[in-house]
Amino acid sequence: MKSKKILIAGNWKMNHGPKDTEVFFETFQKHWDALSDELKMSVQKKEVEICLILPFVSLPKALELSKNLPITIAAQNVHWEKKGAFTGEISGPMLLEMGIDTVLIGHSERRTHFGETDPIVKKKAKSLLEQGFRVIVCIGETHTERLDNQTEAVLKKQLHALFGAGDLTASPQKLVLAYEPIWAIGTGLTATPTQAEDAHRIIGANISQDLPVLYGGSVTPENFKSLLECPSVDGGLIGGASLKPENLVEFIKIAVPG
Ligand code: PGA
Numbered sequence: 001m002k003s004k005k006i007l008i009a010g011n012w013k014m015n016h017g018p019k020d021t022e023v024f025f026e027t028f029q030k031h032w033d034a035l036s037d038e039l040k041m042s043v044q045k046k047e048v049e050i051c052l053i054l055p056f057v058s059l060p061k062a063l064e065l066s067k068n069l070p071i072t073i074a075a076q077n078v079h080w081e082k083k084g085a086f087t088g089e090i091s092g093p094m095l096l097e098m099g100i101d102t103v104l105i106g107h108s109e110r111r112t113h114f115g116e117t118d119p120i121v122k123k124k125a126k127s128l129l130e131q132g133f134r135v136i137v138c139i140g141e142t143h144t145e146r147l148d149n150q151t152e153a154v155l156k157k158q159l160h161a162l163f164g165a166g167d168l169t170a171s172p173q174k175l176v177l178a179y180e181p182i183w184a185i186g187t188g189l190t191a192t193p194t195q196a197e198d199a200h201r202i203i204g205a206n207i208s209q210d211l212p213v214l215y216g217g218s219v220t221p222e223n224f225k226s227l228l229e230c231p232s233v234d235g236g237l238i239g240g241a242s243l244k245p246e247n248l249v250e251f252i253k254i255a256v257p258g
Pocket of ligand 1 (some may be wrong): 011064180184185187188216217218219237238239240243
């Protein structure tokens, strides 16, 4: 496998409260301790980075239990304003105060169920980057759009909404894109490596910065290797399969070059 920096980002969605988080980390720690020094070193040197994106209420437990593990703990959502009358929302400064500096923005479930539009996603990305966060932004087409051969047009539109005004710039360390075809999320229908590579190339061709692009949508330990072999795939945004510590260890083994 070509040597590149790989990001394994596990999106737990609305799963694993504090108790389940504790169980997850206890089991993961055992698996981690049993890994070879070579694998551990690769993660410690951040050739392979592990990031777990958790529900807000599970963040404190995860931060406590990952203290001695090379795992980035991240939030699944955040408001664009720093404070104010936004009942039920969480702000960037609140997350920073806890020690969280990575956030997921614009997941299709937030777009579909909670009315997050391209302009909202842009507002969040811009504000959070200005506040010093690392931001992972999701984009991707629906099944109908793919069948209508609209994939390229949809990706271009989403990228234009983010970058078109020219006021969103960030280093590859701060801004990560995640291509998540909506038809592949939670369906078991993974994009083929060719479909993923094609979409990632479209994304690369339509942004002026060289940013990492993750693939997401029914990633499993069985298909991760073939997706990572795509030259333009820099890692995975993994939902269901990231809930099991055993899987996380498998993902690490697959991602470590060698
Ligand atoms: P999935 O979810 O791996 O369960 O398909 C991916 C995601 O929505 O980030």
